[in-house]
Amino acid sequence: MAEAAARRRGRGGGGAARRAERTAIRIETAKYIERNIPNFEILTEEALEIIETNAETVLEEIGVNFVNNPGALALWRDAGADVEGERVRIPRGLARKLCETAPSSYVQHARNPDKNVVIGGKTLVCAPVYGPPFVRDAAGGRRYATMEDFRNFVKLGYMSKYLHHSGGTVCEPTDVPVNKRHMDMLLAHMTLSDKPFMGSVTEPSRAQDSVEMCEILFGKDFVQDNTVMTSLININSPMTFDDVMMGALEVYARNNQACIVSPFIVGGAMAPVSVAGTLTQVLAEVLAGIAYSQLVRPGAPVIFGAFVTSIDMNSGAPTFGTPEASQILYGAGQLARRLNLPFRSGGGLCGSKLPDAQAAYETAHTLNAALLGGVNFMLHACGWLEGGLVSSYEKFVMDADQLGVLHKMAEGVPVDVNAQALDAIAEVGPGGHYLGCAHTQANFKTAFWRTELLDYKPFETWEEEGARDTQALASARVAHLLNSYQQPALDPGIAQALQEYVERKKASMPDAFM
């Protein structure tokens, strides 16, 4: 880390960078969560063994499809799988064996080394919403997302204390051609924030562009030796690995960059309607996907992903924050830990159209499950609305505030002499009160988590100030954060090189909007 920082300072324009650093507002970012609490384990040992046995049966007898990808089929054949057309049947135990070379945790480096994150073990790293084509705010309503929105969300993420990661497609900038927007998105993450980020996965060539832009930002050698991106590789459930996603995974794995290998499942549609059946399929898919990543490059960092929700059998709509989704999250966490792999699931998921009570109920259910279920990387931790169709400005800051609750919960319960507070109980005695006692005075500043958003005011004050609901408070906070945003310092030489790369590359290809 020190080495990386020194290298970056050494690469041109150091004086300007130092001057910029001196004038910058210091933005506080909490360290990623390290749990000092146990995981909640919903499945018994017997249930886990049944699911693991069945997942191996699925891989051996049914198999998975690697579509339009002769290279993958060759790798599988060489590894001992039974390949028939695009169908790959994996002998019992082989996929699990191949997964053993994947690291149990890894460091993702940020350009600001203070914001490096460890993903795996007892950590929880929070990243914002990913993928919505729409945005919403109270003033402007729901509309297609633009590059300006994208930059705003990156800025909000940079300013959010409890968000450890800048994420990836915080919204789809639909005003930029689809074959060029990945570069504008990466440029925004690299220049408007100093937190770690994700690479493009929509084409293998765009994954390659992502690697090349990281080589400019971090230095070429540094990227080959270190993980500087964690990117999202979705499996086409059930049990289909398409060439676009696998092509991106191949680029990242070869470059030692991390991938989340993640079934994307609406239970009842892309997986069985039962929790145990869905977990079986999730495990089979992840085993196949991660095994493949290790065939491409043994030791490549990967995350066991599980994006699972259920379906409303009346309307066919996907639903979020449901009890079945929580059960699957808890179960998938156990399965991931038994593979000794980092685990991705959860997020501020909801189906509501507005940042209202429904949104918050559903979000809180999922956030709690993610914390207690041992999630290591939580995409969609803030800003997700309407089943992922919308990035909500207000919900972004609402959820980001709630992530503070998770940080405090994860600290667990200290029982040192100060925490025992026996002196305070003796000092105050029956019928007294603790507000003025020595122990309270010494500890009150750090004793309780405190919101930066929600309303704790007396009723009369709240009414005088306009009787604002959470959305109204959040609108005000969004405006405040965007108005007070200051860009983090970046070596001007690097900034210029990134800009030139993007301009040259964009000029070299026609616009495409599909």
Add this chain to the structure above:
Amino acid sequence: MAEAAARRRGRGGGGAARRAERTAIRIETAKYIERNIPNFEILTEEALEIIETNAETVLEEIGVNFVNNPGALALWRDAGADVEGERVRIPRGLARKLCETAPSSYVQHARNPDKNVVIGGKTLVCAPVYGPPFVRDAAGGRRYATMEDFRNFVKLGYMSKYLHHSGGTVCEPTDVPVNKRHMDMLLAHMTLSDKPFMGSVTEPSRAQDSVEMCEILFGKDFVQDNTVMTSLININSPMTFDDVMMGALEVYARNNQACIVSPFIVGGAMAPVSVAGTLTQVLAEVLAGIAYSQLVRPGAPVIFGAFVTSIDMNSGAPTFGTPEASQILYGAGQLARRLNLPFRSGGGLCGSKLPDAQAAYETAHTLNAALLGGVNFMLHACGWLEGGLVSSYEKFVMDADQLGVLHKMAEGVPVDVNAQALDAIAEVGPGGHYLGCAHTQANFKTAFWRTELLDYKPFETWEEEGARDTQALASARVAHLLNSYQQPALDPGIAQALQEYVERKKASMPDAFM
């Protein structure tokens, strides 16, 4: 149960009751929750032992006050405590020993035996909000609660599938004299609902009235042999047991009726600012209170209560749904289970003024903690708003819907052959979909929990229908439930006797409003 039903049918007016039963709409009430999932245990064995040792130290060295209660002091003295003035110091181990006669679980009988509840062990019984002087709805805003509001909330509770218990003071009917309102409240629970309910605790004489009304409803012998009320006895934290609350507890214990013995703590004001210190005080208080109940009548049913929240050190306001409150809930649950006692905590607690996102985040945190923390009796499970100052019509039905999430979560994850769904995975195969497969067709009706309130509609439909937020949907549901309410059948002779008791008793005393 059959015996009780037979007795009630035998007591006059059976024909009329049967006629009434034939015309009544059947209201569905879910059975109380029986957990098929583990508890979340946040405290280590070492931490538990430290807290237990310290609580005994508090009882032995500092002691508790029994105020204005010579009878209690005499009982304590006889039991071996060191009594000095009103201070009772309890030798190490004595309180815990006395608690051993309290049952680990008990049945609370309802007048409809199908709605009896078991409180203790792996069960969770949900009861509505208790105590607010105000009500709020979207149309009428915030206002003082009246007896009409009270009746409305009892009706809503009766109609709520996932609410097992009618509760007690669902709001304070401020338009009825304070010395008479307990009878109107009990009459409402007894006649407008057939679910179990709570008795009055505001004066020992009112507890006695509650017992007498139950003797009319259930029969005198039945009440002596069975528990038909669970009532809320708050401790004046820190460590003070006042004569009013203890007087009510004495009445209930002598009559074999259940009490929740519950510290009411705003952490930082009535207990130390630390979680471990607060748990120490909670345990000391509950040990003293439950031990006292067992001195009054060994074997009297009691619940280990813990109503604990924290304080906003900036404004002094109590805060809800905070991580510290969840940690205390989890820890208190562990302490209660080590005493082999039923546990009360949790609820739909929040500080928000409106049924908005803040209310829902805070509520969901507490509901999740209550489910995973092993709560057996959850007061305030629905309708709580503004730190308990307000009973909210909309939030009542919003929270009541969320209780369905807890029911489904608690079922755990079946792994029988049907749940394993291997046939479905084989039938569908890579790239297929599950919507039409045999397993989905056979299971979809019961596979997923489904809201009766929240929005799962496509965006366009939702917009056409008025783009309603959760509060607006809840307002509509409140109106629908109250409009379709039908009173459950009750033997007319009993109804008349209850009415006459209340009228006679009210006529015998002057109005009092304090």
